[in-house]
Amino acid sequence: MMAPGFTGAAVDRADRVRHDPALLAAATADPRARLLILHGLDPELTQDGKLVWTELGGTTGERLFLGFDRADIPLFASAPLPGLALQGGRSPELSAMLDHFQAEDAALYAAARSLVDWHARHGFCAVCGTATAIFRAGWGRKCPACHAEHFPRVDPVVIMIAEHAGRALLGRQPSWPQGRYSALAGFLEVGESIEEAVAREVEEEAGVRVANVRYVASQPWPFPSSLMVACIAEAQGDAITMDVHELEDARWFTRDDVLLALAGDPQAPFKAPPPYAIAHTLLTAWAEG
Ligand SMILES: [Zn+2]
Helix, strand or coil: CCCCCCCCCCCECCHHHHCCHHHHHHHHHCCCCEEECEECCEECECCCCCECEEECCCCCCCEEEEEECCCCCEEEEECCCCCCCCCCCCCHHHHHHHCCCCHHHHHHHHHHHHHHHHHHHCCECCCCCCECEEEHHHCEEECCCCCCEECCCCEEEEEEEEEECCEEEEEECCCCCCCECECEEEECCCCCCHHHHHHHHHHHHHCCCEEEEEEEEEEEECCCCEEEEEEEEEECCCCCCCCCCCCCEEEEEEHHHHHHHHCCCCCCCCECCCCCCHHHHHHHHHHCC
């Protein structure tokens, strides 16, 4: 199975550095240290799809330590300035970049983007409202008043194919590009297992009951900080009762339909999600059985 998009960063996150000010100072002072170039939350890419960096030395401001690359070079991102609102979501420029990002760099970018975005949106203590300060080399914020510690959050999302008699249930949302169908998905709620969230979402969105949920793969999705958990489940029937607030359409597709869509065939009955989305990985895993 092809590795999901945004996975496989070639970086040692070096947790030890986050806990040792001397190690962090050494990494920061390393003349080879590099700072990721971001415009808001968008990166710059070289012609061959690699991230663009600048020398850390000479730059100012607070830094977030991303880890060491294969050559042991320390990598950093700039912490956003307090009070500066970053534009979330995917810009058209970024959407264009995602198709030709090198996999390792896309994964590193996903981590950096989620981290920077989290800092920009979590400047104040959720317990007492005081302005918080960066600690652990950028992997947390601490409140000077009540001493609460806050860490970058990850929001799990279940994304799944229900299968029935050799067909897969896919849906489409009105905002998607014309013709696209993809796996159903939804946020996992507090107090739920992955299996329970899969069953609830498929029943809510399509009125289909499922059992025997099995895990396929996961991927970080940095818009802003999801973890997509891809699963396949067995449907107990094929009657669809669609939730029109969530979906514009939901249908069953055969393996051949899905294989044609994944191949980008003009005769395919629908358009597949892009390769960097785990829905693509999931459809491939299902279609190849
Ligand atoms: Zn506080």
